[in-house]
Amino acid sequence: MASPSTTPRDDEAHEGTHEQTREPESALETARRQLQHAAAHLDIDQNVVERLKHPKKVQEVTVPIERENGNVAVYTGYRAQHDSVRGPFKGGLRYHPDVTREECVGLGMWMTWKCAVMDIPFGGAKGGIAVNPKDLTDDEKEQLTRRFTDEIRAVIGPTKDIPAPDMGTDPQTMAWVMDAYSMQEGETIPGVVTGKPPIVGGSKGRDAAPGRSVAIIAREAIDYYGKDIGETSVAVQGFGSVGSNAAKLLDGWGANVVAVSDVNGGIYDANGLDTHTIPSHHEEPEAVMTHEAPETVTNDELLELDVDVLIPAAIGNVLTADNADDVVADVIIEGANGPTTTAASAIFAERDIPVIPDILANAGGVTVSYFEWLQDINRRAWSLDRVNDELETEMLAAWQNIREEFESRDVTWRDAAYIVALSRVAKAHETRGLWP
Numbered sequence: 001m002a003s004p005s006t007t008p009r010d011d012e013a014h015e016g017t018h019e020q021t022r023e024p025e026s027a028l029e030t031a032r033r034q035l036q037h038a039a040a041h042l043d044i045d046q047n048v049v050e051r052l053k054h055p056k057k058v059q060e061v062t063v064p065i066e067r068e069n070g071n072v073a074v075y076t077g078y079r080a081q082h083d084s085v086r087g088p089f090k091g092g093l094r095y096h097p098d099v100t101r102e103e104c105v106g107l108g109m110w111m112t113w114k115c116a117v118m119d120i121p122f123g124g125a126k127g128g129i130a131v132n133p134k135d136l137t138d139d140e141k142e143q144l145t146r147r148f149t150d151e152i153r154a155v156i157g158p159t160k161d162i163p164a165p166d167m168g169t170d171p172q173t174m175a176w177v178m179d180a181y182s183m184q185e186g187e188t189i190p191g192v193v194t195g196k197p198p199i200v201g202g203s204k205g206r207d208a209a210p211g212r213s214v215a216i217i218a219r220e221a222i223d224y225y226g227k228d229i230g231e232t233s234v235a236v237q238g239f240g241s242v243g244s245n246a247a248k249l250l251d252g253w254g255a256n257v258v259a260v261s262d263v264n265g266g267i268y269d270a271n272g273l274d275t276h277t278i279p280s281h282h283e284e285p286e287a288v289m290t291h292e293a294p295e296t297v298t299n300d301e302l303l304e305l306d307v308d309v310l311i312p313a314a315i316g317n318v319l320t321a322d323n324a325d326d327v328v329a330d331v332i333i334e335g336a337n338g339p340t341t342t343a344a345s346a347i348f349a350e351r352d353i354p355v356i357p358d359i360l361a362n363a364g365g366v367t368v369s370y371f372e373w374l375q376d377i378n379r380r381a382w383s384l385d386r387v388n389d390e391l392e393t394e395m396l397a398a399w400q401n402i403r404e405e406f407e408s409r410d411v412t413w414r415d416a417a418y419i420v421a422l423s424r425v426a427k428a429h430e431t432r433g434l435w436p
Contacts, residue, residue: 026102026103026106027102027103027105027106027107027109027110027338028102028103028105028106028109029106030106030338030342031105031106031107031109031110031113032053032106032109033342034113034414034418035049035052035053035109035418035422036049037415037418038415038418038419038421038422039422041409041411041415041419042419042422042423042426044422044423044426045426045430047434048426048429048430049426051429051434052083052109052112052422052425052426052429055080055081055082055083055105055108055109056081056082056083056084057080057081057155058078058079058080058081058101058104058105059078059079059080059081059127059152059155060076060077060078060101061076061077061078061079061148061151061152062074062075062076062077062151063075063076063077063129063144063147063148063151064147065140065143065144065147066143067140068137068139068140075129075130075131075144076129076130077127077128077129077130077148077151077152078099078100078101078104078127078128078129079104079125079126079127079152079155079156079161079163080101080104080105080107080108080125080126080127081108081123081124081125081155081161082105082108082109082111082112082123082124082125082126083109083112083123083124083425084123085123085425085428085429085432086115086116086121086122086123086424086425086428087115087120087121087122087123088122088123088157088158088159088160088161088162089108089122089123089124089125089160089161089162090111090115090120090122090123090124090125090161090162090164090366090369090370091107091108091111091124091125091126091127091163091164091166092107092111092126092127092128092163092164092165092166092167092169093127093128093129093163093164093165093166093169093173093177094126094127094128094129094166094167094168094169095128095129095131095132095133095141095144095167095168095169095173096128096130096131096132096133096167096168097130097131097132098130099128099129099130099131100130103126104126104127104128105126106126107126108124108125108126109124110124110126110337110359111123111124111125111126111366112124112421112425113359113417113418113421113422113425114359114363114366114421115366116420116421116422116424116425117359117360117363117398117402117417117420117421118363118366118367118370118394118398119394119397119398119401119424120366120367120370121370122162122366122370125161125163126166127152127163128166128167128168129144129148131144131168132168133168133169141173142176145173145176145177145180146176146179146180149176149177149180149181150180150184153180153181153184156181156192157181157189157192158189158191158192158373158376158377162191162192162193162194162369162373163177163192163193163194164193164194164195164365164366164369165195170195171195171196171197171202171207172197174193174194174195174196174202175196175197175200177192177193178190178192178193178196178200178201181193190376191373191376191377194206194369194370194372194373194376195369195372196372198381201372201375201376202372203368203369203371203372203375203381203382203387204381204382204383204384204387205368205384205387205388205391206365206368206369206372206387207241207282208241208245209364209365209367209368209387209391210241210242210245210335210362210363210364210365211241211242211243211244211245211246211247211249211313211335211364212245212246212249212364212388212391213361213362213363213364213365213367213391213395214242214245214246214311214313214333214335214361214362214364215245215246215249215250215253216364216391216392216395216396216399217333217356217360217361217395217399218234218246218250218255218309218311218331218333218356218361219250219253220396220399221309221331221333221354221356222255222308222309222331224403225330225331225354227308227330229250229253229254229255230254230255230256231256232255232256232308232309233255233256233257233258233307233308233309234247234250234255234256234257234258234307234308234309234310234311235257235258235259235260235302235303235305235307235309235310235311235329236257236259236260236261236311236313236335237260237261237266237299237302237303237310237311237312237313237314237318238261238262238312238313238314238315238335238336239260239261239262239278239280239281239288240262240280240281240282240313240314241280241281241282242313242335242336242362243260243311243313243314243335244260244275244278244280244281244282245280246311246313246335247260247275247311248275248276251272251273251274251275251276252276255309256271256272257272257273257275258270258271258272258273258305258307259273259297259302259305259307260273260275260278260288261288261297261299261302261314262281262285262286262287262288262289262314263286263299263314264286264288264289265288265289265296265297265298265299266288266289266296266297266298266299266301266302267288267289267291267293267295267296267297268293268294268295268296268297268302268305269293269294269295270294273291273293277291278291279291299314299318300323303318303319303323303326303327304323304326304327304328305328305329306328306329307328307329307330308329308330308331309329309330309331309332309333310327310329310331310332310333311332311333311334311335312332312334312335312336312339312340313335313336313339314335314336314339315336315339316336316337316338316339317338317339317341318336318339319332319339319340319341319344319348320341320343320344321341321343321344321347323344324343324344324347324348324351325347325351327348327353329353330353331353331354331356332348332353332354332355332356333356333361334355334356334357334358334361334362335358335361335362336358336362337358337362338358339358340355345412345414349412354412354413355412355413355414356413357413357414357417359417359418359421360398360399360402360413360417363395363398364391364395367391367394367395368387368391371387371390371391398420401420402416402417402420403416405417405419405420
């Protein structure tokens with residue numbers, strides 16, 4: 001089989017390790033298709049739908065830096081702002097060689113839907129620089145970040161557009177963005193970005209939030225389909241921030257996590273793994289295969305294990321037309337962004353395998369980013385317990401709203417999520433009207 005492939009990680013989720021997609025469809029094509037599909041279920045002014053197919057603005061900038069060898073390297077950066085009808089733009093900044101204008105526009109649209117699904121008062125955005133961060137020293141990466149921040153400074157801000165970490169960036173990157181922006185503004189403005197280290201205004205629980213939300217939604221889905229979590233087997237592809245946190249929480253709640261993997265492959269124990277003894281990718285990169293277990297599996301084989309719950313939490317486009325008929329899990333919870341291709345989604349629908357979509361399951365990241373923004377603008381930090389309690393409340397509310405659409409309209413879970421999102425965004429547009 002071909003190895004899994006990368007699709008874009010979005011603002012508040014993690015993290016890719018493979019390259020190239022099996023069933024090429026750009027993020028923008030996917031986002032527009034999903035928009036049109038959801039609109040077909042709703043009585044919405046088609047003029048609003050037409051507006052939502054396009055970004056409000058895309059900033060393209062040149063980012064020159066002087067490398068340590070004395071040569072000047074010039075990179076291209078983008079900030080795509082899709083929609084702000086419900087609040088400031090929100091979305092990640094990524095450093096990756098394949099960053100393009102079109103990708104940023106498509107991912108910005110996804111962020112609009114994700115924020116709307118969670119009823120967060122933000123719109124969607126995405127940005128980044130076409131660069132391989134592994135080719136840069138720490139000093140060069142800092143220089144690149146500060147120069148890029150200055151180039152896009154006019155379009156970001158705590159009430160305009162709030163970036164966050166994404167593929168190739170991290171809390172330190174966000175600290176540099178915050179500092180560069182604040183220095184130019186003449187005052188410390190922590191709310192210009194989220195995903196910062198807590199020492200400079202970041203929120204406790206932010207890094208673990210996407211995995212926590214995946215676990216919460218998995219728990220609710222397990223209960224919804226009449227299963228006892230103590231008798232539920234779970235396989236998790238990807239043991240990064242999302243997968244490891246989801247696996248450990250489900251393990252702690254009594255689920256039987258039988259398989260986990262990283263880029264090199266996975267380990268399997270039908271009797272259950274002690275996930276708390278397996279280092280996450282952050283703690284020790286690519287350490288899963290060094291952990292003792294009765295059996296090993298490839299990443300492709302893990303997806304086809306006979307388990308109750310499958311959580312693809314590493315990268316996108318891993319569930320495709322090539323393997324969808326071989327997946328035997330009872331429920332799929334999307335931890336990664338876009339792990340299921342359009343063709344695979346259709347096959348799962350035909351086979352009555354429920355797929356809980358990424359824009360709900362891993363939305364804990366953007367939700368806690370919203371909490372971080374609230375803490376920053378109010379200059380009042382929350383405890384970890386409060387963050388986790390508030391996240392639980394928001395995830396359960398979103399689950400309830402989507403479940404009602406799922407049951408009343410007889411649609412897939414993905415359709416239900418997009419219906420909730422689009423109805424909120426469209427209603428806001430219709431209420432505000434069109435500036436003449």
